Amino acid sequence: MTEQNDKNLGRRELLGRAGKAGISIAAAGVISWRLYDREGPKTGVDTESLVTLPDFSVLDKASQTISIVKGSDRVKTVNKAIDLLGGIERFVKPGETVAIKPNVAFASPPMLGATAHPELVAEVVRLCYKGGAKQVYVTDNPINDPASCFTLSGIGKAASKAGAKLVFPKDNLFKHTTLTDGKLIKNWPIFYGPFANVNKLIGITPVKHHERAGASMSMKNWYGLLGGRRNIFHQDINTIIAELAMMVKPTLVILDGTEVMMTNGPTGGSVEDLRRANTLIASCDMVAADAYGCTLLDLKASDLPYLAKAQIAGAGTTDYESLKPIFAQVR
Amino acid sequence: MNRSNQYSRRFAKSPIMRIVQVRRISQAFFFSLFVWFCIVATVGEKLWQLRGWPVNWFLQLDPLVAIGTILTTHTLYWPLLWALATIILTIIFGRFFCSWVCPFGSLHHFVGFLGNRKKTAAQKIQLNKYRKAQCIKYFILVVFLFMAAFPSIGVTLQMGLLDPIPLTTRSFNLVLLPIADRPANLVSVTARFYEGAWLILAIFLTAVLLNLVIPRFYCRFICPLGALFGIFGRFAIWRIGKNQSECVNCKLCERACEGGCEPSGNIRITECVLCFNCRQDCKDELISYQTKPSLAGEITNPDISRRGFVLSLAGGILAVPAVRLSNKLGSNWYHKVIRPPGALSEEEFLKRCIKCGQCMRVCPTNVIQPGGIQGGLENLWTPVLNNRIGSSGCQLNCVACGQVCPTSAIRPITLAEKLGTDEFADVGPIKLGTAFVDQNRCLPWAMDKPCIVCEENCPLSPKAIYTEECFNTVRDGILTVKKATDNTVEVEEAIVPAKFATGDYYCAVEGDERRKIAENTENTIVISSGEQFGKIPAAGSKIEVQVRLQKPCIDIEKCIGCGVCEHECPVSGRKAIRVSAENETRSADRRLLLGSHSAT
CATH class of the missing domain: 2.40.30 (Elongation Factor Tu (Ef-tu); domain 3)
Structure with a gap:
């Protein structure tokens, strides 16, 4: 009887083991079958993961595209300039989220004019909240160390104080994009995260001399959206700036010519490099804004090939006069 | 009981051939086959050259290669399907591979036998006892598996460092064969060189000589593949065991036990390498290869502690971020890591390269070299081009390396793809890097001496070097x-x-x-x-x-980084024209030119 029991036990054990072995073999087979790759690895562009920046522009309003305000107080001039275009209500609707992209490229103090002025950035943040914005983000992908740039430029503190949320360029916020009809922006990583889910986008940048491009203004400001080894684009600076103007369709740009960096740009480094021009431009057409802005650097629009390229690409007009700019002065 | 005993006795002393003899023949056969595949991995059409010999077969049979690449890439590259056969056979029969197929195992087996043959039976029994440290190999396996599987900041395939098949392939091809072939140059026309091969040799020799301390030291304590087989063999239908619970306890069965698996007592199934020596040595024929568990009891789980498992798991998870702190995949990439034509982008490459050295072995010009750790720990023994070694840089009309790569870390490209002709005319040729003229060292630039050897040797038409x-x-x-x-x-x-x-x-x-x-x-x-x-x-x-x-000046739009110019440059120490990997096709972030290519 016990021998019979042993036999049964042995048989049961074997069957159990055979079952497990069978399951293991089946699992190995299924896994192999499911993961079987006859082709081998592919190279080339993964078009499925490409992103496209949304269009943030607002509807045109005749004769309310660009305003140019003279004055030395940025808070006053920017309020006036936006008022002249129809007020902040035209650009920010209640409950909307807004991304502000100031030029925070360098770890440099505000007095040197290499970065957007903190007072100006803070005032635009306040204006957005006044217009009913739910959340305002201030973000850039600077050239120098990001945290230092936001700190030393004063923008970090000023914007936070005004209620904005700072967004730093973390790795996971970059996605690849390809610009339709673009020559250079092909499968290139851009700082996409902060702009993916906001309703509006405002660019703020000072007028600066730029050794390679001639001038760095509102179009060049979008260089901050490029990730990767973006400096290779300096081989064709005019095309890349024009492509940035095609890629980014902002709600509004604010070009600050209160103090203009006349030389030694785009970093500056001395107050000697600055000249007071007491001019602030707000514009829905950044090509027009830059076309006017370059006059503050004693340049003509034709001196900056990227302006013509952007115009041909349909990003705006270099003939700002045709837009009937609204001029004003504040004290 | 009595009947089955008689049956097994009859089977044990089969009149035709004893099973250990069959095993020895199998080991000799597979070892010879392995060496043969090493020899024939030479580009050429003679019988002893590459032709159609399946020189990757052992690597393809290796389940660690298949499982490793599955973990990193989530695909099973088709030639690695061979590993499924190994896995199925192991699930049914146990760790047969270790004592019947594995060339490294056979080598250990043989050296261990030679080194210990004069010892007394008692000493041998002592040598071949089970040791707690045999669990180390499982921890090694776990570390490698988690480095490959856990998506922290990336995954990396590093098993090739210790996986016996790539290790042996590398050691034979990059060390033993070049040394053996040096006096006569029968296999290659010119002497072969491999940078840093001494380290490969040192590891190989250490592993082999440790057999003199404990037989099959590597197999018992280190081998991650053996550990994997041990786990796969847990449910084996047939296993070694006692067919009777009582015996005289002479322990002779452990005298030549290759796995150190304690067949005299509770046999450890995961350690048994199926050498059949115990069955041979049991005078009373109480040990057989049977479907029922050993009547003296058996242990089917690896002897690993929970703490050890958790620590090795954590080690595997931490290892990749730790190694990548050097940022060798980012802005701190090492410019001398010039990969062979068809190599995947660095991150994908590191998911597949098993450091087997087949590309370095087959490369007709010997320009592909085992990488050092200057390019990061992960770069060790991966293929990099060193234009100062070998006969002439990367030969324009050659794609041999991709054809032998067992995992497609180097894709099997066609000549048309390499040269950017036919359907690849739009994308252009594959660039390995870019040549840079060092104007401080170049004879015409710095010394007022005419030269332009580099220009003459540029194989492109029109040339990438102009003057x-x-x-x-x-x-x-x-x-x-x-x-x-x-x-x-x-x-x-x-x-x-x-x-x-x-x-x-x-x-x-x-x-x-x-x-x-x-x-x-x-x-x-x-x-x-x-x-x-x-x-x-x-x-x-x-x-x-x-x-x-x-x-000489470089036309950067044309240069493909083949390195012939660097190889030929008469400034022979630090060359006056040198290739580095900038602008290589495979990396988008190492581009130097606008719109030159659009790799991922």
């Missing part, structure tokens, strides 16, 4: 005219006879075009026959001896 012509006045080359005829000038200064007679030197006279110098004595310069001065230089006036130089 700028210039005429430089040589040192002490401003001379005072004593007297002159229409084709000779006698000068005040002493000059080295025949120094300017090379055809590269010219005599420049103010107000006349420069004339090529045909010969010179210690005070006379003769210009080429058939030429004469347009204006005979006046006595007391100055003439200049100039050298015509062609200074």
Whole structure:
């Protein structure tokens, strides 16, 4: 009887083991079958993961595209300039989220004019909240160390104080994009995260001399959206700036010519490099804004090939006069 | 009980051949086959050359290669399907691979036998006992598996460091074969060199010599593949075991136990390598290969502690971020990591390369070398091009490396893809990097010496190297005219006879075009026959001896980084023209040019 029991036990054990072995073999087979790759690895562009920046522009309003305000107080001039275009209500609707992209490229103090002025950035943040914005983000992908740039430029503190949320360029916020009809922006990583889910986008940048491009203004400001080894684009600076103007369709740009960096740009480094021009431009057409802005650097629009390229690409007009700019002065 | 005993006794002493003899034949066969595949991995059409020999077969049979790449890439590259056969056989029969197929195992087996054959039975039993440290191999396996599987900041395939098949392939191909072939050069026309191969040899020798301490040291304590087989063999239908619970306890069964698996007592199934020595050595024939568990009891789980498992798991998870702190995949990438043509982008490459060295073995020019750790720990023994070794850089019309890569870390590209012809005309040729001229070392640029060997050897048409012509006045080359005829000038200064007679030197006279110098004595310069001065230089006036130089320049749009120029550069130490991996096709972030390519 016990021998019979042993036999049964042995048989049961074997069957159990055979079952497990069978399951293991089946699992190995299924896994192999499911993961079987006859082709081998592919190279080339993964078009499925490409992103496209949304269009943030607002509807045109005749004769309310660009305003140019003279004055030395940025808070006053920017309020006036936006008022002249129809007020902040035209650009920010209640409950909307807004991304502000100031030029925070360098770890440099505000007095040197290499970065957007903190007072100006803070005032635009306040204006957005006044217009009913739910959340305002201030973000850039600077050239120098990001945290230092936001700190030393004063923008970090000023914007936070005004209620904005700072967004730093973390790795996971970059996605690849390809610009339709673009020559250079092909499968290139851009700082996409902060702009993916906001309703509006405002660019703020000072007028600066730029050794390679001639001038760095509102179009060049979008260089901050490029990730990767973006400096290779300096081989064709005019095309890349024009492509940035095609890629980014902002709600509004604010070009600050209160103090203009006349030389030694785009970093500056001395107050000697600055000249007071007491001019602030707000514009829905950044090509027009830059076309006017370059006059503050004693340049003509034709001196900056990227302006013509952007115009041909349909990003705006270099003939700002045709837009009937609204001029004003504040004290 | 009695009947089955008789049956097993009859089977044990099969009149035809004992099973250990069959095992030895199998080991000899597979070991010879392995060596043969190493020898024939030579580009060529002779019988002993590559032709169609399946030189990757052992690597394809290796389930660690298949499972490793599955974990990193989530695909099973088709040639690795062979591993499924190994896995199925192991699930049914146990760790047969270790004692019947594995070339490294056979080597250990043999060396361990040789080294310990004079010992007494008691000493041998002591040598082959089970040791707690045999669990280390499982921890090694877990570390490697988690490095491959856990998506922290990336995954990496590092099993090849210790996986016995890549290890043995690498050791034979990059160390033993070149040493053996050195005196006669039968396998390769010229001597083969592999940078840092001493380390590969040191590890190989250490592993082999440890058999003198404990037989099959590597298999028992280190081998992650053996550990994997141990786990797969847990449910084996047939296993070694006692067919009777009681015995005289002579322990002779453990005398030659290759796995150290304690067949005399509770046999450890995961450690048993199916050498069948116990069955051979049991005088009472109480051990058999049977479907029922050993009647003396068996242990089917690896002897690993929970703490050890958790620690090795954590180690595997931490290892990748720790290694990548060096940022060798980011901005701190090492410019000398020039990968062979068809290599995947670095991150994908590291998911597949098993450091087997097949590409380095097959490369006809010997330019593919085992990488060092300057490119990061992960770069160790991965293929990099060193144009100073080998016969001539990366040969233009060769794609051998991708054809033998067992995991497609180097894709099996066609010549058309490499050269950017036919359907690849739009994408252009595959660039491995870019050549840069070092103007401080280049003979024409820095030393006023004509050269342009690099330009001549650039294999492209049109060439990626072009030259700028210039005429430089040589040192002490401003001379005072004593007297002159229409084709000779006698000068005040002493000059080295025949120094300017090379055809590269010219005599420049103010107000006349420069004339090529045909010969010179210690005070006379003769210009080429058939030429004469347009204006005979006046006595007391100055003439200049100039050298015509062609200074090499790189057309970066064309250069493919093949390295022939670097290889040929006569400045033989630190070359005056050097390739580095900038602008390589496989990396988008190492581009140097706009719109040159759009790799991922």
